Amino acid sequence: MAVVGQDGAVRVTASLSREQERALKELAARHKVSVSWLVRHAVDQLVERGCDAQLPLDLGRN
Template sequence: MAIIAEEGVVRVTASLSRAQEQALKELAAKHKVSVAWLVRYAVDQLVEQGREAQLPLDFARRR
């Protein structure tokens, strides 16, 4: 689901495992950034990698 939060910004909902949530919280605290910032950073990295090469996506693990 995506919701337009403001002009040019879209809010997206994703489900994470508890382990993923905890890992993100720990990384955010370690680097003094928000979990939202880390998610945006990760999306930017994935988009950039996807432009340059085939991603090693394991669709068997998709949930």
């Protein structure tokens, strides 16, 4: 589910494992950025790679 804010930004909810959360918090602290910034950065990287990205799942399925 996505929610659009007044500024036009879209808020998305995702479930992570405790290990993923821990790792993200450690990375954020090490690089002095927020977990949100890391998630946006990761999404940017995936979108930039587009069809060339090697993924273990089929994103073309509905």
